[in-house]
Amino acid sequence: MTAPSRRKLKAACETLAAADPALSRAYDELGVPTWRVGEPCYAALCRLIAYQQLSTKAAGSIWARTETYFREVTPDAVLAADPEDIRACGMSRPKVRHMVSIAEAITSGALDLERVCASDLDLARKELVSVKGIGPWTAELFLLYSVGAMDAFPVGDVGLMEAHKLLSEVETRMEIKEFSAHAEVWRPYRGVAAHMLWGWINDQRAKASQASPQA
Structure with a gap:
């Protein structure tokens, strides 16, 4: 499988950043996300x-x-x-x-x-x-x-919902139905939005791990 080109991903990220402040913050901090690639088997x-x-x-x-x-x-x-x-x-x-x-x-x-x-x-x-x-x-x-479907989207993925909550700087995570409805604004790039959110939260976790005192 070939991931979407960087040009396509960058254009999608810019569209998403303009549509959602949380994704705008993720894009500002991380840029174009790395697309997770697997064989179609x-x-x-x-x-x-x-x-x-x-x-x-x-x-x-x-x-x-x-x-x-x-x-x-x-x-x-x-x-x-x-x-x-x-x-x-x-x-x-x-x-x-x-x-x-x-x-x-x-x-x-x-x-x-x-x-x-x-x-x-x-x-x-x-x-x-x-x-x-x-x-x-x-x-x-x-x-x-x-x-490599750019609009595929795992509704209910807890990691995505948590990342969006943190990026939005709110205390309460959206319920699945509300999050799914919110994600409609990301079409036809919901899969790109997912990669932006995963990339951001994984980066935050990595930073927190590095900052933790070693036993």
């Missing part, structure tokens, strides 16, 4: 599933064990594996079932990732979420990282 979907509802550190360890076990995470490899062996890597039973379900959809042709990459964004979303195990959050992140 089955393993990318499995990785997103592994990271659901876990800390980055814990999920990273689980995914590393999963990759070590399979060497290459493919639909055929997962379908041939004993589900208990996958669970031994740290995956929960529901996550293993999701991996299997997605592998079956790809093998049967019900899910065609090349078609997803070439489709209109709404059609791509529809095809992804039609598969058991791929929810809206997973679909949007796949479309962001692996397809």
Whole structure:
């Protein structure tokens, strides 16, 4: 996958900065964000599933064990594996079932990732979420990282809502419905807004970590 060009990202950032003071502050402090890039493949979907509802550190360890076990995470490899062996890597039973379900959809042709990459964004979303195990959050992140869709947007992502709250210098974080409605002003660059917010809050966390006294 190729990320959107820096020229396109810069133009999108300038549009977003003019539309939202919080994004204006993020852009002033960080500039054009680095686009997170992933391959548009089955393993990318499995990785997103592994990271659901876990800390980055814990999920990273689980995914590393999963990759070590399979060497290459493919639909055929997962379908041939004993589900208990996958669970031994740290995956929960529901996550293993999701991996299997997605592998079956790809093998049967019900899910065609090349078609997803070439489709209109709404059609791509529809095809992804039609598969058991791929929810809206997973679909949007796949479309962001692996397809490079500039308007893909993971509604309800706590990190995005927290970053926007901090940048807005307010005490209360928006509820999901309110945040989703607010994000409408960011179209057609909601995915760029997400990268701006993630980039800013990750930078803040890195600075706080560096400032903390070492044990």
